[in-house]
Amino acid sequence: MIFEQLSGNLLQGLVLGSVYGMATMGLSLIFGVLQVVNVGHGAFIMVGAFTSLMMFQAAGVPPVLAIPVAFAIGMALGMLFYFGALKPLVSPSGSGIKSLDMRAVGMGAGILVALLVVMRFLSAAFKLHFAITLFVAIIFLYGFLLYIYGGRRQDKAPELATLLVTFSIGVILEESVKQLFTSEARGFNWAIGKLDLGVTVLPYTKLIASFGSLTIAVLLYLWFRKTRAGMAMRSVVEDDVGARVCGVNVDWQYALSFSLGIGLTVTSGVLLTMFIPVGINPYMGGPYTLKSFVIAVLGGLASPYGAFFGGLVFGLVENGSYTLFAQFQGLEPFAMTRFFSFVMLLVILLLRPTGLLKVK
C-alpha cells in the first residue's frame, strides 16, 4: 500500500521534476555566465504561463505551439532587461561610470516631488492613465540618464545590486501583467486523454510537458556541445579572457546568455501550463523562484544540465518524502516536504556546493 503510493508519487515526481528542471535551466545559465542570481525568475515563468494561456484562449493554439512564441518573447525581454538594467552592473569591459552630480539628483527628486504634489489633487479616473504615463516617463528618464552617463562601473557586480535589480524586474513584470489582465487566477483546459499506470494516472499533457522539457534540455546540450554559438558561450563561462583572445565578443555573449536564460525560463512557463494549466495569475511565480534556487543548488548553481538533473532529484525527493512524512502523526506532511527540501538545500550547500553531479 505504502509502496504503491510511494512508487506512484515517485513517478509523478519524476515527470514534474523534469519540468522543474527545465524551469531552472535558465536560472543556472544566467548564474553561470553572469554570476547573477535572477531573483525575478518566477515572474518570467509567469510570463510564459500567460503566453500559453492567451494563445490558447484567443486562438485555440495548443500550448506545444506556444513554445516558440514564448521563447521569442523571452529572448526579447531578456535583451531589454539586460541592456536596460543589468549591463551597467555586470559588463566585463570598460572603465568606470561617472557618478552623477548633486544637481541631477536634486532635479530628479524635485520633479518627482512635484509630480506627487500634482497627483495628490487628481481625480481617481485619471489615476490609471497618470500612473501609466508616469511609469513610461520614469523609464524614459532612466534611459536618458543611462545614455548620458554611459553606465559602466569599475567594481565587479555586487550581489546586492544585481539581486535587487532582478527583483525589481520581477516586480515590474508582475505589476504590468496585473494591470493588463487583473490578478484573477485563470486557466484553460487542454485535455487529450490519460495514461493509467495502476499506481498512478498520468495525463498525456503531463507526459508531453515532461518530454518537451527533456527535448529542450537535450537540444540545449547539443547546442552547447556542437554549435559554434554554443561553444562560444561555454568558452565565456569557462574563461572569458580565453574567449576574448579567440575572437568571441564577450559582451555580446553576456547579453545573449542572459536573454537565452530568460527565453528558456519563459518557455518553461509554457511547459508548466501543460502540466498545470490552472491558477495562472501575475503573482504565481514566487514559489517557483524559491524552488528553482533549491534545484539550481542541487545541480550546481552554474550548470544548466545540472539544473535539469537537480529538477529530477527535487521532484523525486519532494514527492517521495510526502509518503514518508505522512506516516507520522501530528505533522503536516506537505509542509514538511517543503521543510525537508530546504534542509536538503542547506546540507548540499555545506557538503557539496558544486552540486550533486560534479565529482571533486
Added chain:
Amino acid sequence: MKKRGLILLVVPFLAIAFFVAPAHAVDSIVIGHPAALSGSYAKAGEQAVGGVQAAVDWVNSVYGGVNVGGKKVPLVYKYYDCESKKESVTSLLERLITTDKVTVTFAPYSSGLTLAGAPVAEKYGIVYMDHGGASDKIFTQGFEYVVQTIGPGSSYHVGTLEMVKKIAPDVKRVALAYEDSEFARSVMDGAEAKARELGFEVVFKRTYPMKVEDLTPLLSDLKASDPEIVIGGGHFQDGQLFNKQMADLDINVKLLSLIAAATLPAFGEALGDLAEGVMGPSHWEYGVTFSEEGAKAAGMTWIGPSQDEYVALFKKAVGKDMLPDYHAAEASAQVLALVLAVEKSDSVDSDVLRKTLGDLTFMSFYGGWDIDDTGKQIGHSMVNVQWQKGERKIIWPEDAQTAKPVFPKPDFE
C-alpha cells in the same frame, strides 16, 4: 551660500505643508479603506474596492444620498493601497482617520491585515468594518469597534454537510483537504466538528501549504483513503489546482466542494468540463434570489440595488468587464449597513453608530445581515453553488435554489 540657506528654510515649510493636508468637507459621510490592491491579496482587494465603489454610486445616484441631520448627504469613498503589508495598514488607517477625517473605516482583506488595523481603529474609537477577515478569533479579542460582514470561517462547509446528510443519508466517508492557512483551517475545524456531529466518518484530514504548485502527493494519499465526498480548498489558485489534479488522477467522488475558488466565475472558465458538478460554499452568488419582496415577507428591512442592477454598477465602478464575486458583495453590503445605521441613528458619531450596527438587521441583494455582541456576523447564511453545464447554480439551501443539486457529481471523463 545664501541660496542654500534659503532652501534650508523653505524645505521644512514645504514638508509641513505636505504633511498637513487640507481639511475635508464635513457634510458628507466618508468611508476610509486601506485596501489591499497589490501584493498577496490584490485580487480580493480589487473586488472589494469595486464593490464599495458600486454601492457608494448606488447610494449617491439611486438612493439619493444618506439622510442625516435632516438633509441628504453624499457618501464619499477614500481608499489607499496597503500593498497587503501590515505596517502600511496602520499608518494609512491613521491617516484616513485623522487627516481625511473619515466617518467609518473598512478593513483590508484577510484576517491578518484586519487584525493589524484593529488596534488603530480601537485607539481612535472609530467603527472598523470587516468584510474580508473571516477568522472567528478576531471577535474573541475584545475589540469594541470591529463589525463583521463576512460570515465566520467555521460555518463555511456546514451547509454542504447538512445537504449531504439530507439528500444522501447513506454517504459516510468524508475527506478534508484544506490549505494550511488560518482561514482555511477554521473552515476545516468547523467542517470536522459538523461532520462528526452528523455522523460522518472522517477518513482523511490533511492540509497543504499556501501557494502550492502541485497537489499530487496529497491527492494520491487522499485517493487511497477512498472517500465518498471531498471538501477542502483555501484560495483561488489552489482550488483550481485541486480540481484539475483530482481529474488528472481520476479521483471520482460523489461530491467535491471547494471553498473560495469554486464559487468564482474564473473557476469554470479555467477548468471547463472538469468543473462540472463541483460545489462551493459562498457568501453571495450571482443568482441568489434575495429580493425586496422576500425581505418584506420575512419582515426585514430591505436596502440596496437588485442583483442585476448591482452587477451593472460594479462593472461600471471597476471600468472592466469583470463580474463581482462575494468579496465585492460583502464590501457592498457593508456600505449598505453603514447607510442604514447612519439613517437609523441620525448620527455619525462612532459610538452611536457602533451601537446601532449592533441592533441592525436588514436584507439586501447580499442576503441577511446581523451581528452579535462581539461584532461577529450571524445573520448571513451561506449558499452552496454547483457548476452545472458551465453555469453556477445555487443548489442549497433549498429556499434559494436555482437548480436541483446533481448528486453524485459526474465522474471526470
Added chain:
Amino acid sequence: MMRPVRAYYPILPVLIGYGILFGIGQMVPGKWQLISQLAFFCALGQAFNLFMGMTGYVDFGYVAFLGVGTYGMAVSIYYLFDKGLGLTMIVIGMILAAVFSTLLSLAVGAVALRLRGAYFAIATIGVNEGFRFLIEGARIWNGSDGMIFSRHMKTAFGRETAMALSMKWADVIVFGVAFLAAVMTLLYMRNKVGYALTALREDEDAAKVMGINVTRYKLIAFITSAILAGLLGASAWALKLTYVYPTDVFAIHYTVEAIIIVLLGGAGTLLGPIVGGLIYGVSKYYLAIVLPGFQLMIFAPIIIMIIVLFPEGTVGILKKRVFGTPLEKFII
C-alpha cells in the same frame, strides 16, 4: 578601549534625525503611525546594515530574525498572560525575542557563514523558508493558525494599558531599537570589531593573515544584527499588531525592503539607513495614497535607476561632498 568623544560625533546627526522624527510624531496629530512606520524602516535598515553593510554578506533570509523575534514576544504574552506578571511579561518577551534570534543566528551562522556571495544569499533564503515550513508542518506555536493575543494583553494589562502598549510604547521601543542599532554600529565602527569587519569585507584571506579571527567577528556582527531584528519583530510586529501568522512574519519582501533602504542610503554608513528609511517610507506612503494600486509599478523602475546610477547611495554621495569640510566628522 574607549575612544575620545570626538570619534563619536557622528551619533549626533542620528540623534537629531530620530529626535525630529519623534517630535513630529508627538506634535503633529495623526502622524504617529506614519512616523512609527518610518522608524520601523529606519530601524530595519540600521539592523540590516550592521551586518550586511559592514561585512558585505547579503542575508536574503534576514526577515527570519524578525519572525522569531515576533514569536518571542507572542509566546511570552500568549502563554504567560494569566500568570499575573504585569509588564514583566513584556521584558520576558523582549528577552525571548533576543534569545530566539540569537539561537537562530548561531544556527545560521554555523551553517551559512562559511558560504560566500550568491551561495550565502540562497542559503539564508533556505533558512527563512525552511523555518516557516517547520513551524507550519510541525504545528509549532499553533502552526499556521498563528497566535492572536489582543485579548490576552487586555486581560493582563487592562484595556487602556494594552492599548497604550500597542499604539504608543511599541513604537517608542522601535525608536529605541533604531537608536540602539545606530549606537552599536558606531561603537563597532570605532572599535576593533569595525576594523576587523572592514578588513574581512575587503579581503577575507588577507584579514586572516593579519591575525583576525574572521569567523568570530562575522558572528559578532551577525548576532548583533539578528538580536536587533528580533527586538524589532517583538516590538513593531508582535506588541504593536498583537498577532502573528507564520506566512506574515517570514515574508521575504521585508528583506528586500531592508536591502532597498540600505542601498538608498548607502551601505556601510551610519546615517545611510535613516536617510534610506525616510526616503523609502515617505515615498511609499505617498505613492500608496496618490496612486493606490500602482505604486509598485512606479517604484520598481525607480529602484533600478537608483541602483544603476547611484551605487553609493545618498549618504555615500554626501560623504564625498563633505570630505574635507567641518561637517566631515559628523557624517559617516
Added chain:
Amino acid sequence: MLKVEKLESGYGPMQVLWGPNLQAEAGAITSILGPNGAGKSTLLWTILGGVTARRGKVVFEGNDVTELPAHRKVDLGITLVPEGKHLFKEMTVYENLVMGAYRKEALAEKEKTLDLIYSLFPILAERRNQKSGTLSGGQQQMVTIGRSLMTKPKLIMMDEPSQGLAPKLIMEIFETVERLKEEVGLTILLVEQNAAASLDAADYVYVMHEGTIKAEGTPEVIKASDEIREAYLGI
C-alpha cells in the same frame, strides 16, 4: 605591420600606460622586456582592445584600429596568447583548439591549421580528447599557443609564454616561436621576463618600464649596453 603611438590606458583611476611608442615589423619577432608591473601586459591588452585606450593610436596594416573591441581585432588577424594560459579547462584539447577557430575565416581552414599545430606539438594530437585542465603546465601552454594560432592571426602577441615552465620546456617554447616566424611567417610580439632567452630569439627589442619605452634596439645593442641590462633587466 603594427604601430603603437603614444598609447595611454589603465584600470579605473589608475593609469598604467604613459604613451609608449613601438612598432612590430611584419615577419619578425619583436620583444618587449621589462620588470613585472612595467605595463607590458596592459600594453598587449590595450592593443587587442580588451582594455580601452584613453589616448594615442594603434595602427594595424595602415588602419587606425584603436577603438575596435577585441573580437573585431581578432577578425582582423591580431591575437594574444594570454599570460596564465586561460584555457577552457573543462573542454578537451580538441575543443579548445576548435574554439580558437571561432571566426568564420578561421573555421574554413580549421583542418589545415590543426595539422600545423599537431606537427608543432605532436603531444597535443595524442591528447586531443583529454580535458585540457588535466594536462601538465607545458602542455597547457602548447594548447594556449595552438588555440591562438587557430584564429589564423597575422600578428600574434605572446604574454610570458615561458612563465612557470621548466628550463627544457622554455627552450622548446622559444624554438616554437622561432619556427612560427620562419615556417609560418607570423609577426610576433613577445613579452618576456626571461630576458636572456628572449634576447636570443628577438629581431628587435623594446625595454619597457613604468608604462613607457625606456630603450630600444637590436638584441645586440641591448646586450652590449651594460647600463640597460643593469637598470632594467637585472641580468
Added chain:
Amino acid sequence: MSLLRVENVTKRFGGLVAVDDMSFEIRHGELMAIVGPNGAGKTTMFNLINGVFPADEGRIIFEDVDVTRYPAYKRAHLGIGRTFQIPRPFASATVRENIAIGGMFGAAGSEISVDRAMELADHYIDIIGLKEHRDKPAGGLTPVEKKLVEIARALAMKPRLLLMDEAMAGMNPKDIDEMVAFIREIRDTEGIAIVSMVEHIMRAVAGLAERVIVMHQGALLVDEPTQEALSDPRVIEVYLGQPPEEAHA
C-alpha cells in the same frame, strides 16, 4: 634554537603535489630567501607556514609550538606576519587604518587599543615615508605604495617572523636596492627574521639574503648560504633556466 621548523611537510592539490616533503629551519633574526621558478611551490610553502591552508603531512613548529593545525589568525597572534605577491591592502580603508589593523590584531593585538594602534600606524607610516597619503584610501595608491603599506601593516603586527612574498617583483633595480636596504634595516631595528620569496631578481637575492633555500617542483633542492647556493650547478639549472653545460661553459 630555531624560530621555525618545517618537518617533512607535504601538500597536495588534487593529484598535484605542490609541496613535497619539505624540511628546513629558520633561525631567529636571519634574512633568508626562498628561491625557485614559478610553480616551484614557494607560495604554497608560504601559505602552509602562515596557515592559509593546513599541511597534508608533516609538522610545522614555531618557537616550540606545534602550529600545524592552527588557523591563520592564531599563527599571526604567535608572531608570523605575511605580505602578498600582489599587494592586498584593504582598499576602502585609509593607509593609516590599514596599518593600524595590523597592530590591532597582530601578535600584540590583545593588548593594543585602537588608539594605540593608530599611533603605531603613524610610526610605520613615517618609516615607509607615505605621510602625505595617510588618510587616503589604500585602494587608490600605486602598486609600489601598496606594497609599502602592506609591509608596514605586517610590521605593525609585531611579528617575529615576516614572510615576504615577492617583495621586489615589478620594481626597477634602483628601487630594488632601496627595498633591500629597507628590509635589512627593518631586520636590524625590529630584530625579526625575514623570509623573502624571490622568483627572478638575482641581485636582490645576493644583496638581501644570508641564506637561500631553492625549491624545485615542490621539493627542496638546496639549503645553503647565499654565495654557495648561487653558484651551485643544480640551482643554475633550474633557476637560471639554462642547462648545466652552458652554465659551466
